[in-house]
Amino acid sequence: MYIEKNNGFKSEHKVYLCKECLNCSYSKDCIKNKNKSGLKRIYVAERFERLRMESEENITSREGIIERQNRSIQAEGAFSYIKSGMEYLRFRHRSMDKIVAEMKLLSLAINIRKLSNKMKENKLGFIRYKEAI
Known part of the structure; x- marks a missing residue:
C-alpha cells in the first residue's frame, strides 16, 4: 500500500x-x-x-560517537559566542525570512572573524577531537 x-x-x-x-x-x-x-x-x-536501524548503527559506532561529540562542541561554542561574546540576545527583525537572513549574516560574520584569526596565526588546518571517550 x-x-x-x-x-x-x-x-x-x-x-x-x-x-x-x-x-x-x-x-x-x-x-x-x-x-x-x-x-x-x-x-x-x-x-x-x-534506514532507522542503519542510522542507529551509525550514531552508536565509535566513529559516530566521536562525530556527535565534535558537532555538539562546535555548535555550542558558536551559539555561546553569539550570546555572550557578541552580546546578541534578541533578533532585530520580526518575520521568519528576516530572522533567517539575520542569522545567516551573524554566522557569516563569525566565520569571517574565525578565518581572519586563523590566517593571522597561520593555523589554517582542521582541528578534530580524536579521543574524548
Whole structure:
C-alpha cells in the first residue's frame, strides 16, 4: 500500500490486520473511530525501519560517537559566542525570512572573524577531537 502525505511524499507500507479485535474489551480504546471495519491496522514501512536501524548503527559506532561529540562542541561554542561574546540576545527583525537572513549574516560574520584569526596565526588546518571517550 502506498501512502501520500500532504507535502506529496509517497511511502510504501505493509498493512497488518488483527482479526481478533471484535471480541476484545480494549477495542474501543485501541481502534480509532474512523476505522469502520472494527479491526486494528498496523502500518509498517520496511524501508523506513531499515534506514532507522542503519542510522542507529551509525550514531552508536565509535566513529559516530566521536562525530556527535565534535558537532555538539562546535555548535555550542558558536551559539555561546553569539550570546555572550557578541552580546546578541534578541533578533532585530520580526518575520521568519528576516530572522533567517539575520542569522545567516551573524554566522557569516563569525566565520569571517574565525578565518581572519586563523590566517593571522597561520593555523589554517582542521582541528578534530580524536579521543574524548
